[in-house]
Amino acid sequence: MRTSNRESQAPESTLDQPRAESGSILQRRAAPGASRLFEVPRSTSNLVPPCADRLRAYMDPIFDPEEGEASIVALMEHRFAAFHDVPHCVAYANGFWSLVSAIRALALPGCDEIVMPSLTYRRLADVAAWAGLRPRFCEVDGDSLTASVATMEPCISPRTALILPAHPIVGVLDAAGLTAMARHHRVPILFDAVESVYEVLPEGRIGRFGDAEVFSLHASKLLNGFEGGYVTTQDTQLAARLRAARDHGRGPGGLNARLSGLHAAAALAALDEVEAQVEHNRAIYLAYRRHFAGITGLAVRTFDETTRSSFKNILVEIDPDFWPLTRDDTVRALNAEGALARAYYAPPLHRKPMAYPHVPADLPLTDALAARFLLMPCGHFVSETDVAVIAGLMRRFARGRAA
Numbered sequence: 001m002r003t004s005n006r007e008s009q010a011p012e013s014t015l016d017q018p019r020a021e022s023g024s025i026l027q028r029r030a031a032p033g034a035s036r037l038f039e040v041p042r043s044t045s046n047l048v049p050p051c052a053d054r055l056r057a058y059m060d061p062i063f064d065p066e067e068g069e070a071s072i073v074a075l076m077e078h079r080f081a082a083f084h085d086v087p088h089c090v091a092y093a094n095g096f097w098s099l100v101s102a103i104r105a106l107a108l109p110g111c112d113e114i115v116m117p118s119l120t121y122r123r124l125a126d127v128a129a130w131a132g133l134r135p136r137f138c139e140v141d142g143d144s145l146t147a148s149v150a151t152m153e154p155c156i157s158p159r160t161a162l163i164l165p166a167h168p169i170v171g172v173l174d175a176a177g178l179t180a181m182a183r184h185h186r187v188p189i190l191f192d193a194v195e196s197v198y199e200v201l202p203e204g205r206i207g208r209f210g211d212a213e214v215f216s217l218h219a220s221k222l223l224n225g226f227e228g229g230y231v232t233t234q235d236t237q238l239a240a241r242l243r244a245a246r247d248h249g250r251g252p253g254g255l256n257a258r259l260s261g262l263h264a265a266a267a268l269a270a271l272d273e274v275e276a277q278v279e280h281n282r283a284i285y286l287a288y289r290r291h292f293a294g295i296t297g298l299a300v301r302t303f304d305e306t307t308r309s310s311f312k313n314i315l316v317e318i319d320p321d322f323w324p325l326t327r328d329d330t331v332r333a334l335n336a337e338g339a340l341a342r343a344y345y346a347p348p349l350h351r352k353p354m355a356y357p358h359v360p361a362d363l364p365l366t367d368a369l370a371a372r373f374l375l376m377p378c379g380h381f382v383s384e385t386d387v388a389v390i391a392g393l394m395r396r397f398a399r400g401r402a403a
């Protein structure tokens with residue numbers, strides 16, 4: 001499809017809003033389609049810049065011969081363990097290697113399958129392959145859009161080495177129920193909690209569940225270390241194994257996956273400022289709710305406001321009976337205007353070509369859900385004005401004026 005040309009765009013009230021062009025020099029980049037609605041693209045990433053003075057202060061020990069960068073990483077681990085209310089945090093170079101290393105440390109010997117959802121992070125099956133296991137994909141729950149006891153339990157067998165549920169990007173999964181299920185079957189459980197770093201369940205902070213939980217400090221995430229990841233666990237022996245494994249092969253199956261002091265300093269600065277992030281995200285979420293209300297065929301997925309929530313990701317469900325475009329055409333049309341919305345977890349993992357062993361899966365609900373959701377621009381550089389502009393664009397699409 002083609003978006004309408006600029007001259008013929010109707011002067012809708014929402015489209016009359018000034019174009020927000022704020023942003024740091026890092027964020028500005030050449031806009032090939034100069035006349036698009038957002039000259040500076042609005043992405044689905046957080047990209048929050050840390051306070052420069054704070055960052056510099058955390059970096060200082062790098063130049064101190066007695067302290068060195070290891071002390072920054074140790075401080076980061078200490079502060080993040082406290083944040084998650086858990087005894088141990090082991091920092092890694094990124095979330096990917098945190099996952100691989102934790103899987104290798106936890107997997108039951110002699111078993112070769114890892115149970116995971118298919119509607120999740122696009123690299124999760126690659127992680128399993130690096131850890132030497134075959135992914136067995138489970139269905140998701142239609143309400144939470146994530147794995148549940150009901151969807152994971154049927155996939156557990158004597159071949160199961162590990163269970164790997166992943167939190168959804170809006171809301172949380174039933175970490176306590178899944179942990180109890182894993183204990184019942186005597187199978188280890190690791191949570192990919194990258195998208196729920198700030199969340200709390202009635203049973204405790206995310207970070208305390210299962211055998212371990214994994215987080216990412218990538219620039220797109222709520223807590224921006226620019227790169228980085230970490231594992232939290234209550235298991236002292238596991239923490240020691242993970243520390244050894246990341247550090248130049250001290251210990252079985254080791255690799256060099258250490259977090260640098262620079263990234264640890266950025267992560268610390270981000271943690272100091274997280275509450276301001278959440279406040280901004282909540283305002284953006286409420287703006288999406290407000291501006292999208294009444295657009296037939298679109299529904300903003302709601303956060304449970306009675307629990308602690310980061311409000312970071314904005315997920316919009318398309319009802320194909322009422323919305324005139326396919327999800328993919330909607331993404332293309334938004335992208336053409338510089339609103340870098342993305343298809344939410346599409347294709348699902350079981351539909352992707354995989355050059356490694358996996359268990360073929362038939363997952364009709366996952367297939368249906370993977371065609372319905374849009375991840376909308378969000379994070380630090382998206383303003384409430386931007387949301388109004390995006391909603392105006394959507395209304396125009398609804399009236400067929402962009403086709």
Ligand SMILES: Cc1ncc(COP(=O)(O)O)c(C=O)c1O
Nearest residue numbers: 094095096121194216217218229
């Ligand atoms: C759910 C999930 N798990 C794991 C990762 C991997 O983290 P990293 O990018 O730090 O390797 C990501 C990254 O986007 C993610 O979204």
